[in-house]
Amino acid sequence: MYNKRVMQEFVNPQNAGGMKGANGIGQVGNMACGDVMKIYLRIDENEVIQDARFKTFGCAAAIATTSIATQLVKGKTIAEALEIKNSQIVDILGGLPQNKIHCSVLAEEALKAAVSDYYDRKEKEAKGIKKAAVNAED
Amino acid sequence: MARRVYLDNAATTNVSVEVINEMIPCFNMLYGNANSLHGFGREAAGIIDRARDRVAKAINAAKSSEIYFTSGGTEANNWAIYGIAHAYAKKGKHIVTSQIEHHSVLATFARLKEEGFEVSYVPVDANGIVSLAELMHVIRPTTTLVSIMGVNNEVGTIQHIKAIAKTVHEKGAIFHCDCVQAITCMPIDVQELEIDSATISAHKIHGPKGIGALYLKNGIKIRPLIVGGEQEREKRGGTTNVPAIAGFGRAIETTVRELPVYTKKMKQLSDYFIAQVREKIEHVRLNGHSSQRARSIVNFSFECIEGESILLLLDMEGIAVSTGSACASGSLEKSYVLKAMRIPDEIAQGTVRFSFGRNVSKDDVDFVVEKLVQVVAKLRSFSPITKAGRKGGKK
Numbered sequence: 001m002y003n004k005r006v007m008q009e010f011v012n013p014q015n016a017g018g019m020k021g022a023n024g025i026g027q028v029g030n031m032a033c034g035d036v037m038k039i040y041l042r043i044d045e046n047e048v049i050q051d052a053r054f055k056t057f058g059c060a061a062a063i064a065t066t067s068i069a070t071q072l073v074k075g076k077t078i079a080e081a082l083e084i085k086n087s088q089i090v091d092i093l094g095g096l097p098q099n100k101i102h103c104s105v106l107a108e109e110a111l112k113a114a115v116s117d118y119y120d121r122k123e124k125e126a127k128g129i130k131k132a133a134v135n136a137e138d
Numbered sequence: 139m140a141r142r143v144y145l146d147n148a149a150t151t152n153v154s155v156e157v158i159n160e161m162i163p164c165f166n167m168l169y170g171n172a173n174s175l176h177g178f179g180r181e182a183a184g185i186i187d188r189a190r191d192r193v194a195k196a197i198n199a200a201k202s203s204e205i206y207f208t209s210g211g212t213e214a215n216n217w218a219i220y221g222i223a224h225a226y227a228k229k230g231k232h233i234v235t236s237q238i239e240h241h242s243v244l245a246t247f248a249r250l251k252e253e254g255f256e257v258s259y260v261p262v263d264a265n266g267i268v269s270l271a272e273l274m275h276v277i278r279p280t281t282t283l284v285s286i287m288g289v290n291n292e293v294g295t296i297q298h299i300k301a302i303a304k305t306v307h308e309k310g311a312i313f314h315c316d317c318v319q320a321i322t323c324m325p326i327d328v329q330e331l332e333i334d335s336a337t338i339s340a341h342k343i344h345g346p347k348g349i350g351a352l353y354l355k356n357g358i359k360i361r362p363l364i365v366g367g368e369q370e371r372e373k374r375g376g377t378t379n380v381p382a383i384a385g386f387g388r389a390i391e392t393t394v395r396e397l398p399v400y401t402k403k404m405k406q407l408s409d410y411f412i413a414q415v416r417e418k419i420e421h422v423r424l425n426g427h428s429s430q431r432a433r434s435i436v437n438f439s440f441e442c443i444e445g446e447s448i449l450l451l452l453d454m455e456g457i458a459v460s461t462g463s464a465c466a467s468g469s470l471e472k473s474y475v476l477k478a479m480r481i482p483d484e485i486a487q488g489t490v491r492f493s494f495g496r497n498v499s500k501d502d503v504d505f506v507v508e509k510l511v512q513v514v515a516k517l518r519s520f521s522p523i524t525k526a527g528r529k530g531g532k533k
Contacts, residue, residue, distance in 0.1 A: 002450075010447070011454060016520035027522060031484030034444060034472075038522035055522035057487075059446040063520075 002060055005094040009064035014071050016063075019053040023121055026113025029106050035062045037110040039070065043118050047078045054110070061100035065089050065107035078115055084108060142456040143502045147342075147495030148291050148319065148435055149460055153385065154344040154496075160388040161346065164381035172378040173369060182380045189387025193351055196390040197317075197336065198327040206352045206370045207383050211318040211339035212242040213363070214352040215285075217374070218314045218335045219246040221360035222283050223255060226312070230280030232256045234311075236268050237478035238290050243316055247285075260286070265427040266295035266479050270305055277309040284311050288320030292475040292491060293426030294435030296324065303332035312358060318342060318350075321393065323401060323432040334358050338390070340382065344496065345389030349382035400496065404433040407494050407503060411436060414507045419514050423485060425476065434495065439481070440488040440514055442523040448490050451513040457506055460491045484523075 002010070024041035035058035042051040052070035056063050068089045073081040086104035090096050096104060144152075164185060170178025172186050187202070194202040208214040223233050235247050237259050251257045258276040262268050268286055277284065284306045289296050299315060306313040314335040317326050321338045328336055335358060339350040354360055360373065367375030393400075415422055421441040440448060445461035452459055476486040492506070 007450070010450065013520070031487060031523065034487050036522050055520045057442065057521045057523050058444050060450050062444075063447060 001097055002064075003094050005092075006060065006064050006096065009067050009093065010060040013054075013063050013067035015053045015067065015074075016055070017053055018055060019051065022051075022053075024114040024118030026110050026115070026117050028109045028113055029058070031057065034058060035103060035106055037062060037066050037106050039066065039107075039110040039114040041073070041114045041118060043078065049073045049076055049078065049081055058103065059100065061096050061103040062106065064093055065096075065104045066110065068092050069107040069111050073111060078118070081111060082115060084111060140456050141505065142458070143498065143506055144458045145492045145494060145498065145506065146458045146460050147498075148294075148322075148432075148491065148493035150341045150347065151344045151495055152497065153341075153346055154389065154392070156392065157345055157385045157389045161381040161385040164384050168380065170380075172380060173367075182378070185380055185384050186378055189383045192387035192391045193338070194353075196326075196394045197321070197338065197353060198329055199353055200329060201356060203371065204353055204356055206354060206374055207378065207386075208350045208352055208374060209376075209379075210341070210348055210350040211240075211316070211337050212350075214337035214339070214350045215240065215242040215316055216246050217363040218337060218352055218354070218360070219243060219283065219285055220250065221363055222312055222314065222335065222358065223250050224361040225359035226282040227255075230278075230282045232258070232278055232280040232282065234258045234260060234273070234276055234281055234284040236260045236262060236286050238262050238266060238268075238292075238475045239285065239287050240291060240316055240318070243285055243287070256280075262295075262478050264479055264481075265430070266290055266293050266425075266475065267427065267430070268297050268302065270298065270301055273302065274305055274309075277306065277311060279310075281309060281311045283314060285314040285316065287316040287318075288326070289317075289323060289432050290426070290475060291319045291435075292473060293437045293479070294319075294323075294432035295426045296320070296430050296432065299331045299333070303334075307332065319432065319435075321390070323397075323404070323434055325394070325397060328353055328355070335360075340386035340389050343389050343393040346382045346385045349379055349386045351386070401433060404494055407498060407500065408433050408436050408492075410500065411492065411494075411503045411507065414503070415510065418507060418511050425479065425481060425489065434493055436492045436494070438490055438492070439485045440490065441485060442488065442521045443514065443517040444487050445489050447517050448488070448510075448513055451516065452490075452506075452509060455509040455513075457509060460493075461489060 019040035022040035027038040029035040038055040040053045044050050052073045054066040054070050056066045086108040089104045168181045170182040172182040190202045190205050193205045247257050260273050303313045312334045315333045317336045318339045322342050334355045336353040341347040364375045423439040425437040449461050
């Protein structure tokens, strides 16, 4: 069903597990559908992704695609990371069974969700500072 | 060679040496067509007769002529349902089955529905047991056929076969029972259980693949499915598969003879396995009935992780299991059996079936438990679902 490359990635996934100090966390999928992917990013002040990790509930393809996604984004800027397409992940894995392509789509979405979480946090932080500043003036 | 443990005996079994020995002469010595009039043909016909007697005796059929050989369980189920429904279509066009039947039954019901038959599906309880009250409720005067399996292949739950038969007969309908899994783990006496029609298959009981039988009680009408030959008393065309039938006869005879010893062994092995898993792995759920169940089948749900991942990692260790139903793997469809038992989707996702057999030892079970603990711990270590925590096993 799966090729050797997919199996290799599934058996020895890279960056598996949670992360302390992540400032962008994205989760997609749901248990009922059989896949939940969570990607953790640590992004520095220059918007470069310093570290990426994942947690995945799902099949071998789900685990392999999130593993690849986290490897791809490390060291990239946010803008570069957002360019990553699911087809790129599939290519690196040397192909996926047709009914598992959706896993690569989910991995791409998890990545985007983590980036958008990063921006949400920044926005909140900015508002917080602004609020704090206003309060200080009072 | 690296160690391998086969725990998928509910999918299929190895062919035993005695069965192979029974089959070999039928390939090169007794190769006649059982329908030929000459000596070669009569020899082959003799083998068929003997095997038919063995099958009839194994399920206590009143006569050997009530056994019809088919290409397997799927054909027998297809034929029984399609053939009986059509033979009695003038009496009525309502047919009944359960929600947890094998695909070969459900697909035939679906086709009959397309052809204009009315179909009712009887629900099951949380343990996978067919509700007799519900069954009584759905049968009408126009109901001609009720098809309910004896033992479920996915969770191993055993149905109240005789009570179902009595209920069906009281209402004047015919009872077909898919006994493919049941024949592996319990005595099937078609007269005692009041079964009108039963499906059995060889490859689940250490016989060859591609051969099965339909038991059809004398007097029950059936329309042939495979036409174009005089074989099987003009009910099922096609040159008789002599080697497979010979092997089937031997396999079923041995199975029935060894059943008391076998079931005891299966109970010991699976009880030990269940106890070990429960002791060493947290958040595990045993699906199916706790006691009214084929002891060779253990269906576990491991919370917070997914079945296919477990299966593949165990496979890397040389351990063969299946996720829910082997027939369902490869599709993304969730198990309809677990769904019918109202097991939540997220629990059902982490389901693995371990099916024991003759060639599994206690030592094998220890090996499997050891690897299972590691596999579950590994997958839980990076599961985003937190309920079970991050520990795969108790320290």
